[in-house]
Amino acid sequence: MTARVRNACAVGALVWTSLAMGRGTPGSGGEKAPVPPLRLPPTVPMRCTELAGLALPASEIGLPTRGAQIDSAAMIAIAAPGNVDGEYCRVVGSIKPLKASAPDIRFELNLPRRWNGRALQFGGGGYSGVVVSGTGTVPFSPDQPPLARGYATFGDDSGHVGNPGLAAFGLVDEAVINFGYAHLKKTHDVALALIARSYGRLPEKMYFAGGSTGGREGYTVIQRFPDDYDGVIANSPALNFSGVRLLGVQVGQAEYRNPGGFIPPALLDLMYRRTLAACDALDGAADGIVSNVAACRALEPQLIQSLRCAPQAQAEDDNCLTDAQLKTLLVLRDGLQLPYPLAWGISRYRGYNVFQGTHFTGMLGLAHSAERLPEPGFFSNGYLYAQGDAYIRYFVTRDDTASSMQFDVQHPGRYLPRLVDLSGTIGAMNPDMSRFIAHGGKLITLQGLADEVISPNQTIAYYRALIARYGDAQVDSFMRLYMVPGFQHGNGVFIPSVDMLGALDDWVTHGLAPQTLVAVDLARATNGRSRPLCRYPAFPRYTGHGNLDRAENFRCVEP
Known part of the structure; x- marks a missing residue:
C-alpha cells in the first residue's frame, strides 16, 4: 500500500502530512476497507471571479485590522493537473495589519461548485509562516478530501512569512498576537464574509481541523471564539506552548x-x-x-x-x-x-x-x-x-x-x-470551555502515546482537568480523546488513518457520538494493518485469536 503526500503543513523540520492511501500490498497483513463512493452535494449557484479585487472593510472582521484585499479568484477545473478536489473557486488574499511594520495575514479560500453547506478551517504547523491551502485531505484521514466532499475550506499563514523554525517574527508584537490567536478569528471572519458573497448565505456548520500547532489552534478557537465553531478536530495539540x-x-x-x-x-x-x-x-x-x-x-x-x-x-x-x-x-x-x-x-x-x-x-x-x-x-x-x-x-x-x-x-x-x-x-491551557459546551460544540483529539514533540501526558493532563471541572458525563457529551499506541508526531510504528471529519460531522449533525473507531496503519513496514482506536484511557489488547493485523481481533480495555 502506498501513502501519498497531499497537503503538507510544516511542523518544524518535519511535516504533519495529510496522507491518503491506496489498497493493501501483498504481505501487509490487512487491507483498508473500500472507500464508499463519494456522495456529492448538488451544484449550487455561486460567484467566483467577481470576488477578485474586492476590498473587505475592517468592520466585517471581529478583531482590529485595516481590512482585507482579495488578490485573485479563479475557477479550478476538475481536469486541472493535480486537482483531487473537484471543481472549485480558489480565492487568494491578505488581511492588513494595524501597523504597516507588521506582516499581512495571507490566506486561501476554496469554494466548491457542489457545496454541502459546511465550512472547514485548517490549522497550521510549527511556527506556520506558510499559507495552508485547505486542499487535499485532513491529516491522517482516508481519501475523499473535504473540498471534494463539498466543504468550503480555508487556511492562512498565521501572519508572517517563512517557517525556518527560528521564529524571527517573535520580535514583532502584532505578529506574535496574530500567531497566538488573532489570525484565527480574522481569517474566519473574512472567509465567512466571502462565502456569503459567493453563495448568498452563510455555512450551516463551521468546523476546524489541525494538528500540533494546528491542534493548539483548535483548542484556542474553542477557548477564545467558542460561538464561531460547531466542531473541532485538534490533534497532538501544543496546548502548553511556553x-x-x-x-x-x-x-x-x-x-x-x-x-x-x-x-x-x-x-x-x-x-x-x-x-x-x-x-x-x-x-x-x-x-x-x-x-x-x-x-x-x-x-x-x-x-x-x-x-x-x-x-x-x-x-x-x-x-x-x-x-x-x-x-x-x-x-x-x-x-x-x-x-x-x-x-x-x-x-x-x-x-x-x-x-x-x-x-x-x-x-x-x-x-x-x-x-x-x-x-x-x-x-x-x-x-x-x-x-x-x-x-x-x-x-x-x-x-x-x-x-x-x-x-x-x-x-x-x-x-x-x-x-x-x-x-x-x-498557549491554550484555559480550562473554561463552558460556552462551547453550551451551544453544542464537539471536540475530537487524537494523539500518539509515543509522541516525541508534544508530550502525550500533557494532553492527558488537560483532559483530566476538564473531567475535574465538568465531570465525566459532561465531558463525554462534547469531547473524545483517542491516544494511539506506537504513534509519534506524524510518524511511528503505527500511523493511524481514520475519517475523523466524518465522525465529527455525524456527531454534530446527527448526534451520533463516536465510540471505538477503526484505524488503518500508514507506516511503510506495516501498511494496511488495522487496530481499534480506543477512547482514553482504554488501549487495544489482543484477544489471543486471529490475525494480529486485523482490528477485530483486539478489544479496547482499560489499564
Whole structure:
C-alpha cells in the first residue's frame, strides 16, 4: 500500500502530512476497507471571479485590522493537473495589519461548485509562516478530501512569512498576537464574509481541523471564539506552548551544558529496543507496538537499571548509558516544574513516555551531534532544544545573540513577566470551555502515546482537568480523546488513518457520538494493518485469536 503526500503543513523540520492511501500490498497483513463512493452535494449557484479585487472593510472582521484585499479568484477545473478536489473557486488574499511594520495575514479560500453547506478551517504547523491551502485531505484521514466532499475550506499563514523554525517574527508584537490567536478569528471572519458573497448565505456548520500547532489552534478557537465553531478536530495539540519550549531549553542544557549529557543515536536505539523487549507483549501481541503504557511504566525502574553503565564502564561504551546520559532522559521523562505560575496558574509541563516506546532518533528527536551549533538545528541539536533556543532568543529576550545555554528557566528574573504574557498569548491551557459546551460544540483529539514533540501526558493532563471541572458525563457529551499506541508526531510504528471529519460531522449533525473507531496503519513496514482506536484511557489488547493485523481481533480495555 502506498501513502501519498497531499497537503503538507510544516511542523518544524518535519511535516504533519495529510496522507491518503491506496489498497493493501501483498504481505501487509490487512487491507483498508473500500472507500464508499463519494456522495456529492448538488451544484449550487455561486460567484467566483467577481470576488477578485474586492476590498473587505475592517468592520466585517471581529478583531482590529485595516481590512482585507482579495488578490485573485479563479475557477479550478476538475481536469486541472493535480486537482483531487473537484471543481472549485480558489480565492487568494491578505488581511492588513494595524501597523504597516507588521506582516499581512495571507490566506486561501476554496469554494466548491457542489457545496454541502459546511465550512472547514485548517490549522497550521510549527511556527506556520506558510499559507495552508485547505486542499487535499485532513491529516491522517482516508481519501475523499473535504473540498471534494463539498466543504468550503480555508487556511492562512498565521501572519508572517517563512517557517525556518527560528521564529524571527517573535520580535514583532502584532505578529506574535496574530500567531497566538488573532489570525484565527480574522481569517474566519473574512472567509465567512466571502462565502456569503459567493453563495448568498452563510455555512450551516463551521468546523476546524489541525494538528500540533494546528491542534493548539483548535483548542484556542474553542477557548477564545467558542460561538464561531460547531466542531473541532485538534490533534497532538501544543496546548502548553511556553512549557514545551522551556522544557526544550532544559533538555538542551542537559545535553550540552552538563558534561557527558549528549546521548548518541545508537544508545537511543538501544533504549528503544530494550523497551520493546520488556513491554511489546504486555498487550498480548508481539507486534512492535507498546500499547499497555501503564504496565510498561511499572517496569521502568528495572529497565533503567538494565541500561545503566557499571561504575567501571567507559564513557563511550555503546552498550549502556552513563549517569549523565540517563539524567538527560530523566529531564525528558520528568518534564518541567516551575516555581512560578504561567497563564491560568500553570506551572508544569508533563514529561514524555521516554521508557514506554518513544523513539527519539528521528528528525524530531533528540540531538544527533555532540556539538552544539551556533544556530541549533532540528536534526543536529534536537527539535525540542532548537525550538526552545529560538523561543528564548526571539520571543522572550528579543535578542538573537542571547544564550539559551545560560538562560535560567527556573529563575528567569526580569524575563518572568514576558514569559507569563507569552504563555497567555500563545498557549491554550484555559480550562473554561463552558460556552462551547453550551451551544453544542464537539471536540475530537487524537494523539500518539509515543509522541516525541508534544508530550502525550500533557494532553492527558488537560483532559483530566476538564473531567475535574465538568465531570465525566459532561465531558463525554462534547469531547473524545483517542491516544494511539506506537504513534509519534506524524510518524511511528503505527500511523493511524481514520475519517475523523466524518465522525465529527455525524456527531454534530446527527448526534451520533463516536465510540471505538477503526484505524488503518500508514507506516511503510506495516501498511494496511488495522487496530481499534480506543477512547482514553482504554488501549487495544489482543484477544489471543486471529490475525494480529486485523482490528477485530483486539478489544479496547482499560489499564
